[in-house]
Amino acid sequence: MFEVVDPGALSTVQDGGRPGHLDLGVPVSGACDTWSLAVANLLLDNPPDAPALEITLAGPVLAVCQTGVIAIAGADLGGEVPEEGRRLAPGSSHRVTAGTHLRFEGVRSGLRAYLALPGGIAAASVLDSASTCLLGGFGGIDGRALRAGDQLLPVRGPTAGEAGRRWPAGGPDPLDGAPLRLIPAADPAGLAPGALAAIVDSPWIVSTESDRVGVRLSGPAITAAPEAADLVSRGVVPGTMQLPPGGPIILLADGPTVGGYPVAGVVARADLPRVAQARPGAELRFVTASVAEAQAAWRYQAAVLREMARRLEVSGPWETHV
């Protein structure tokens, strides 16, 4: 359906992730912003976790080889079809015509956009997922980021989807800058007294060293307790805020499965898409939340996703309702 002319900064095939092999050290991988992955997929009637292209900051240039339907969600990276002077707004599905190009002019909001094709992007499943594991060099397209000359093919026919659908307004927004809910660590081993208060009281700036492994934060120095040096590695999850000597890091989809740094807490799952959409230089703030509050937010998000999907299916072309 597409041939890659220019791969962009970092574009990888990602699905809902590979959570079944953590005990082998295999990261979850998958989309960093799973909400936007689901939105892009549902706009094409795909399963919410079908493989899509995760596009980071500077998007690719793709030659359209077959006329078809696509959907884009997440960050607004300035998607357009230059031959037609047409902007491709995120949160909607679009028809693309053979012989034209899909390109991304530049970031307007957020960091990661998701491009879905009908049925998902065709990619072999490795260890139960099509996600690209960059560290292990497997999954996706030969275990690596997109390159010029790669083909992106849909699982279904290229036109098996409806153009002009728009994601209903009103649900959770991964681009919203409200404070992130942090569930404090039940075992504060290695944390100096006052560390959590200092994290919650300060604004934090997303560092340029951030990637799919984790978002690094700059701000006030948070000192570790002396016993931090004696910690042995323990399991961690995406959203874990670790405190290595260089400053806090929030682990993302490609984060390690275990870690030996002090853990300040874990960001609520429902807020992880917002961590994933924070660009270097952006300011982040934290509030503490209980496990029950975070789980309620996650259940609400899942319910909204189901409801939005239901509305999309029953209402046909979305334009008639805007």
Place this chain on the structure above:
Amino acid sequence: MSRPGPRIVPFGDAALLVELGGGIDIGANRLAHAMAAAVRSDAAGPWGCPVPAYDSVLVPYDPLEVDVAAAADRLTGVLAGVGAPVEDADHEEGPFIKIPVRYGGADGPDLEEVAALHGSTPARVIAIHSGTVYRVFHLGFAPGFSYLASVPAEIVTPRRATPRTRVPAGSVGIAGLQTGVYPVVMPGGWNLIGRTEAVLWDARRDPPALLRPGAHVRFVPVGG
């Protein structure tokens, strides 16, 4: 020796952490693996893939299925059935694997420094490192990365102050009491003393990881 019972605490909104305590301890680690196996056996439970480590098990669960209290209750029940594993040091569960290593030079750029730190010689460090049988405590951090312990006191070396941004696959390192092989190219702060041609990780091999918990490993020096 008795150990306090496991402590089950929430870890974020979709996992529980079972803390056994003890650090790098064979008894605690065997218990961690036995508990992970018990979680895997509870097929009807809300569990994801458990992550056993030295003295803990991280147990992911689906918060759309159960809340944290129900998850903790069920896990307590599942773990109550896990007996204390055999503490006999001669009774070991895994295979014995020999890994050939080229020590020093470009393959082990930190060998001289490790020797100097201990007022020793590279030859002596090689003899000690390769003269010890290590146990695989757990996998983690990167695909196939295996945590091996314990290195003898004469070569215990803290992590490097500044991690390398790119460690070649097959590099053999020491960090504190631990030793291990980098399975893939990755950043890392362990002291690199050698390198092996052995393939620690291949996603298309079954099983993909060369080592598994409970296995024993001996490094065998080979000519460069």
